[in-house]
Amino acid sequence: MDEKIIEKWIQQLSKEENLLKKSLKAVAILTELLKERGIKPILVGGRALEFYTLGGYATKDIDLVINGREYAKEALEKMGFKKLSGERHWYNTDLDLAIEIPDEYLAGSTDKLTSIEIDGMHVFVIGIxxxxxxxxxxxxxxxxxxxxxxxxxxxxxxxxxxxxxxxxxxxxxxxxxxxxxxxxxxxxxxxxxxxxxxxxxxxx
Structure with a gap:
């Protein structure tokens, strides 16, 4: 994908003040970058709980299940995320976002996923x-x-x-x-x- 398009998305993302919306948009961009590989990141954990409780639960981390860590690594680096040696999280200090990939396989049914459309892109969330x-x-x-x-x-x-x-x-x-x-x-x-x-x- 054209790096200028990714750069434009990230610039737009940096202007988002709502942390939940910013997190969802970041996952949407990552999902778009991995789509051609047939990889579908799934939002789980605290951020998924925050989504389903309409912001009632607050967390800074974005937990994702991704079957294809190496491809996810390439996509995250294109988005400006970095992972320090020994760290579990990928960080983008400019966006103030942290992403972790705790598992490759979802502990649940992919048939129950919730799909959200954001700016023509999609985010997939663990089923309620x-x-x-x-x-x-x-x-x-x-x-x-x-x-x-x-x-x-x-x-x-x-x-x-x-x-x-x-x-x-x-x-x-x-x-x-x-x-x-x-x-x-x-x-x-x-x-x-x-x-x-x-x-x-x-x-x-």
Whole structure:
């Protein structure tokens, strides 16, 4: 791809003040650069959680699953990212962005990915169901109460869009079925609370 086009994209990216939008646009550019290789970066981790919670969760890191690290290395270097020896992250200090590629294969279904279009390019995000499963596993096996709370909020925010048949099946496979049932119940109570608070606000 023409280096001038990439340079133009990066210049436009540097003007973006919203960190989530900047991160998504950076992933969109990387995805565009890797498209001819048939490689599809997938956004996971904290930035995916931030996307699904509409900015409710904040993080500086961009975690990506990419099957093709060497090609990703070339693309990231074209975008001005550098990786120091011994470091896990790729940094672009001008953009104030950090990218890590923790895995080559997605712990979840590629059929459940969410696709976002940005300036004619695409970003692929881990499916909401698989992100919930990830948080549930952290809650159960790492005793992370924070992740348990995020799982509740994710279900509450996306209740009507979630494939519960898939979610329950995978929860059983991942041995988090017990905590999922409890989380669904709590998310229902969370939805009721939001509705009641909204109703009271309208009545005032």
């Amino acid at each position: 169901e698989d992100l919930i499963l990830d948080r549930l596993a952290a809650a159960k096996f790492w005793e992370s109460m924070q992740d348990a709370e995020w799982a509740i909020k994710l279900i509450a925010l996306h209740y009507n869009d979630i494939d519960f048949d898939y979610l329950k099946k995978e929860a059983y496979e991942h041995q988090v079925e017990d905590i999922l049932n409890n989380t669904i119940e709590k998310s229902s109570n969370y939805i009721k609370k939001i509705r009641n608070d909204y109703k009271k606000k309208c009545e005032d």
